Amino acid sequence: MPKLTKRIIDDHEPQDKDYIVWDTEIRGLGIRIWPSGKKVFFLKYRNKHGRQRKPVIGVYGTVAPEKARMKAIKWLDAVNDGGDPSGDREEWREVPIFEEFSKRYITAYAKPNKKPRSVEEDERLLKNCIKPYFGKMKITAITKVDVSRFHASMSTTPVNANRALNLLSKAFNLAETWGLKPDGTNPCKHVKKYPEKAKERFLSNDELAMLAGELRTAELQKTEMQSVIDAIRLLLFTGCRLSEILTLKWDYVDMENACIRLPDSKTGAKSVYLAPAAMEVLSGIKRKERNPYVLIGRKPGGRLVNLQKPWRRILMRVEVLQMIEHVAEVENWTAARIEKAKQDALEDLTKARSQYREQMKKLKLENVTLALANVRLHDLRHTFASVGAASKQSLQMIGRLLGHSQTSTTERYSHLYGDPLREAANVIVGRIAEAMMPDIEKQQAEIIELPKQKA
Numbered sequence: 001m002p003k004l005t006k007r008i009i010d011d012h013e014p015q016d017k018d019y020i021v022w023d024t025e026i027r028g029l030g031i032r033i034w035p036s037g038k039k040v041f042f043l044k045y046r047n048k049h050g051r052q053r054k055p056v057i058g059v060y061g062t063v064a065p066e067k068a069r070m071k072a073i074k075w076l077d078a079v080n081d082g083g084d085p086s087g088d089r090e091e092w093r094e095v096p097i098f099e100e101f102s103k104r105y106i107t108a109y110a111k112p113n114k115k116p117r118s119v120e121e122d123e124r125l126l127k128n129c130i131k132p133y134f135g136k137m138k139i140t141a142i143t144k145v146d147v148s149r150f151h152a153s154m155s156t157t158p159v160n161a162n163r164a165l166n167l168l169s170k171a172f173n174l175a176e177t178w179g180l181k182p183d184g185t186n187p188c189k190h191v192k193k194y195p196e197k198a199k200e201r202f203l204s205n206d207e208l209a210m211l212a213g214e215l216r217t218a219e220l221q222k223t224e225m226q227s228v229i230d231a232i233r234l235l236l237f238t239g240c241r242l243s244e245i246l247t248l249k250w251d252y253v254d255m256e257n258a259c260i261r262l263p264d265s266k267t268g269a270k271s272v273y274l275a276p277a278a279m280e281v282l283s284g285i286k287r288k289e290r291n292p293y294v295l296i297g298r299k300p301g302g303r304l305v306n307l308q309k310p311w312r313r314i315l316m317r318v319e320v321l322q323m324i325e326h327v328a329e330v331e332n333w334t335a336a337r338i339e340k341a342k343q344d345a346l347e348d349l350t351k352a353r354s355q356y357r358e359q360m361k362k363l364k365l366e367n368v369t370l371a372l373a374n375v376r377l378h379d380l381r382h383t384f385a386s387v388g389a390a391s392k393q394s395l396q397m398i399g400r401l402l403g404h405s406q407t408s409t410t411e412r413y414s415h416l417y418g419d420p421l422r423e424a425a426n427v428i429v430g431r432i433a434e435a436m437m438p439d440i441e442k443q444q445a446e447i448i449e450l451p452k453q454k455a
Contacts, residue, residue: 004065029072041068047084055086099135102126105171129164144187158194201379202386207371227295228310237278239384239402248294270403316349318372323356330363
């Protein structure tokens with residue numbers, strides 16, 4: 001058997017059947033010559049379990065003989081150390097790329113274990129953020145450096161970046177559980193998240209009064225559906241999440257015991273206790289035949305779906321009316337002119353907002369604070385909690401009313417809770433000072449008498 005060189009290989013012509021030419025120096029290295037003329041380098045060996053392997057090194061013409069020899073030597077060294085190059089390659093072929101693995105994550109984990117909205121959010125992050133970056137990569141090839149670069153690439157949207165990192169970390173933990181990655185190889189570990197500041201916007205008493213006035217106006221003038229107005233009031237009077245109110249069914253409402261029994265929520269089943277104001281809203285809602293929902297939509301049998309658009313319209317009306325009042329005050333408008341301006345503005349809110357913003361800018365009023373500006377629907381839930389904290393309700397009680405599963409979620413309102421640490425310090429120091437009072441009074445008397453003795 002000759003040493004496999006270019007000349008020797010070129011001298012071997014194709015035959016009717018494939019045949020092998022072995023190398024004389026490297027045991028197991030051969031080249032298979034096919035009837036088609038294709039010539040392929042391979043290495044024959046037995047792994048530590050005695051199983052025979054014949055992994056392909058490469059096609060002659062693409063891989064030179066010397067490179068084939070070097071690769072064969074490298075593989076044989078690995079075999080002598082107990083390795084199995086062919087087995088490693090088979091395992092590598094079986095490792096899924098992230099795009100395929102993400103499908104398993106959704107079907108095998110997310111859908112059976114998460115709520116529909118959470119599944120939708122996972123699918124959004126995978127489609128828009130994660131798969132474009134990692135989709136074609138083998139999951140075992142993704143390193144901590146790759147994840148760090150991915151996270152950094154989303155620095156302009158830090159909250160979204162952190163959510164994507166959380167999802168990736170959970171997915172890689174599952175890959176270990178499912179035996180697709182070795183234990184302890186999660187590449188998301190120690191990748192630092194961006195700092196997040198929780199948005200805290202609470203409505204003041206004046207803002208609540210303003211919102212109530214606008215809701216009454218919308219109700220009387222029928223500029224919004226009654227379901228919209230009822231939904232906003234229920235959000236304020238119950239502290240419920242938006243999804244809990246929009247999907248509320250009459251079957252969940254127990255008017256006799258003044259409570260709502262939700263079979264499911266973000267934190268599981270929970271009861272919502274109804275105050276008189278909330279009971280009044282529910283009592284005023286007429287139950288629609290063949291519609292199970294409390295807040296009905298435009299379609300027969302359907303529920304109210306989108307509260308964001310009407311909410312923005314309500315806020316826009318408040319904003320425009322406030323801007324008119326500011327401009328009118330500076331320019332000394334008459335009451336009749338103000339009323340006419342408000343009526344005209346309500347006919348085309350978008351145009352009026354743009355017009356009065358420009359006018360306020362010219363009058364140097366662009367920095368004037370407008371009530372209810374940038375208030376989100378979720379801020380109504382924050383308002384419920386903040387009023388509870390300011391009313392000296394315990395954080396534990398507020399957390400139970402809101403359905404918080406973790407106390408850390410409720411603690412964001414602790415600074416509104418009458419500053420209990422300061423109050424405790426005042427009580428303690430007050431008692432200490434009271435106990436020391438006789439000595440303090442004695443010292444003060446001596447100080448007062450001292451000038452008299454010198455005189």
